[in-house]
Amino acid sequence: MEKIAIKDEFIRLGQALKLAGMVSSGIEAKIVIQEGQVTVNGETELRRGKKLHDGDIVSYHGETIQISQ
Numbered sequence: 001m002e003k004i005a006i007k008d009e010f011i012r013l014g015q016a017l018k019l020a021g022m023v024s025s026g027i028e029a030k031i032v033i034q035e036g037q038v039t040v041n042g043e044t045e046l047r048r049g050k051k052l053h054d055g056d057i058v059s060y061h062g063e064t065i066q067i068s069q
Contacts, residue, residue, distance in 0.1 A: 001057070003068045011067065013040065014048040016058055020065045032060060 004011075004020050011019070014029035017038070023029045032038055033048045038060045040050060052058065054069040 001064045001066055003066050005068050006052075006054075007069075010051040010053050012048065013038065013045060013050040013052060013058065016052055016065065016067065017060065020058075020063075022060050022063055022065070037061065 002020060004016060013033060014026055017023045017029045017032075018026065023032060030048050034046060036044050036046060038045055038058065040052065040058055041056055052067045054067055056067045058065050058067070
């Protein structure tokens with residue numbers, strides 16, 4: 001599992017997917033999230049703007065990342 005370090009209190013889901021290289025653009029992030037392909041802490045998340053905090057785990061397309069501060 002890859003850890004993604006953030007400087008602020010939170011990062012939005014679409015931004016985290018781009019930062020981790022799981023998607024190539026914001027548009028791609030929007031599409032895969034709306035299609036229900038992304039999970040946050042084991043639950044399907046449909047909001048691109050979902051705020052992720054330290055310790056949150058995101059999975060998409062067989063890859064998993066953890067948010068860390």
